[in-house]
Ligand SMILES: O=c1ccn([C@@H]2O[C@H](COP(=O)(O)OP(=O)(O)O[C@H]3O[C@H](CO)[C@@H](O)[C@H](O)[C@H]3O)[C@@H](O)[C@H]2O)c(=O)[nH]1
């Protein structure tokens with residue numbers, strides 16, 4: 001397929017990071033000094049507080065070693081799509097998957113824009129097919145897509161004709177016409193206005209349908225369906241029958257069968273159905289998947305990915321090409337700390353310098369045969385035997401097995417008529433199809449974790465494959481970050497849950513670098529991510545230490561007169577200087593830095609703590625974990641420009657906010673106690689609590705400042721009364737217990 005190419009299609013560029021390395025090592029040194037100090041004074045301080053502090057700080061040090069490993073040798077990749085177009089005669093096909101799950105939490109207009117941007121990418125249309133999975137089983141979603149596919153007939157040719165850069169209409173058409181029209185022809189202006197009118201009509205139709213909650217047509221297949229109990233429906237919405245390169249890609253809508261007594265495995269289940277149905281219909285060797293809110297922001301996205309795959313250097317080893325998660329219309333200064341610019345950059349670039357970035361569930365191109373379970377060793381031995389062996393695990397659809405065999409052998413078939421595969425497609429979308437097969441256990445998207453993405457990425461790396469990190473400018477995909485407290489918490493909780501599910505599963509990477517082909521440094525990257533699910537336990541202990549010490553008038557940090565106090569002070573300063581420097585270098589503000597620091601504490605002690613609890617309940621067999629979908633805002637609502645309250649924290653009745661409020665109340669009390677010297681027994685300087693503890697308490701109150709304001713506000717910006725009462729009770733119990741222990 002690919003001809004020998006002289007110029008490389010991509011370059012791997014190691015980044016110099018001497019300053020960062022130095023700071024990271026200094027921090028490690030300080031952490032070790034702190035541990036040594038603790039260890040040496042274990043005798044004279046003894047006691048539980050000292051031991052707890054020692055444990056928590058050991059955990060922190062371990063984590064820091066993992067961070068150091070991640071940040072040690074970052075790289076970036078540069079891709080050259082122009083060289084690709086000159087050097088490759090025939091581009092491979094790509095199947096594009098979009099998942100949606102709920103027409104309320106994920107407004108159909110967002111999905112429509114994502115689909116339109118995918119249909120309009122710069123790539124031969126006969127090589128593309130777009131498959132939409134709708135787990136919401138919603139006539140509204142279907143109706144919106146029907147209307148969108150009509151609009152696409154105008155939109156896609158318009159984008160191609162004028163080489164439009166952003167091909168999601170809601171983004172492009174909201175641009176100021178004066179700027180858009182500068183040095184553009186009259187013809188363009190005319191067509192632009194037409195597009196704008198047509199798009200507004202499309203929005204209007206969808207809006208009306210949403211309001212009436214029944215679309216203005218009869219959708220027999222959807223009448224009276226129960227979302228969790230219904231048969232499959234597959235609709236070929238558009239077929240590029242003639243295989244025209246400048247036509248429109250195929251568009252297929254699927255909602256898979258669901259039954260009450262069958263687990264549906266959420267997104268992973270949906271992805272597997274998409275994989276099978278597309279295998280029957282188009283069987284492209286590459287698969288792109290995006291979440292419903294993630295539109296294509298760079299029309300050359302597919303070409304950039306192909307630069308990674310088709311380069312003669314890398315062709316055989318790269319399993320997937322991950323593009324970074326970046327967000328549009330994010331709130332100013334990231335008040336919820338969920339745009340994670342710096343964290344994602346570290347993770348992407350750092351891992352790219354080892355075995356490759358993790359799969360983050362969206363904006364990623366996979367090779368189909370690797371999803372089918374191929375390992376690096378099988379390369380070159382794709383003989384019929386291997387294919388048959390693997391095929392026995394794919395279920396009993398003959399058509400599917402044939403398509404899998406083709407995919408594994410790298411054979412491309414003449415394009416089928418999509419309609420001719422419909423019957424087989426229904427068969428493989430049934431919820432019983434996977435019984436007794438390896439879907440979800442050894443291949444396809446794996447089941448059992450709410451972060452199915454990390455899980456399958458890990459499996460692929462374990463099989464010896466590499467992955468690559470693709471960061472074109474402008475960014476290839478943009479999605480939306482949650483814009484409120486409750487939505488952020490939902491997302492964080494799910495991540496913590498999913499990561500712990502993997503940590504406690506058989507797939508845990510601790511030993512696998514010994515037994516599988518996971519590079520050991522890569523296994524440390526996975527450990528860093530997965531073990532973050534355990535942070536809440538240690539952090540919670542550490543948070544209560546200063547409060548306890550103040551109440552019982554003891555201390556866990558060195559006292560002012562001790563020279564050892566320099567160590568925690570230096571640690572605090574270096575760490576903050578280090579992170580602040582990273583934020584400024586990434587072009588972010590001091591405020592954004594502070595918001596992220598603060599929100600890391602907040603979400604660890606709220607959402608992530610609840611994630612930990614839910615995994616414990618699962619382990620003890622008391623409940624199952626679920627995939628709670630993150631709510632997405634209507635495009636017009638976001639942006640936050642005019643709403644001056646947009647960045648101020650929002651709360652809900654969720655119990656998640658109880659732990660945060662409790663921590664705040666405890667520390668407010670201890671601050672008062674320490675200022676007024678109300679300890680019991682009365683403070684005496686020898687062993688009493690000192691500056692360190694009071695500083696910790698103040699710092700925590702600062703971190704939880706949005707909660708403090710929430711105590712006095714009403715509506716969504718206020719903490720509900722019930723939450724405050726519950727938290728006050730818990731805080732009182734804790735303080736009471738402290739006082740009891742103090743009195744002996
Ligand atoms: O039963 C379900 C639940 C979710 N989804 C889809 O999964 C995607 C991700 O869900 P979302 O609620 O947006 O989760 P995020 O927290 O924003 O997603 C991040 O984290 C997930 C893992 O927790 C990954 O799957 C995502 O790709 C990644 O963007 C969306 O398109 C959903 O429609 C389904 O198709 N079926």
Ligand SMILES: [Mn+2]
Pocket residue numbers: 291293479480630
């Ligand atoms: Mn999302």
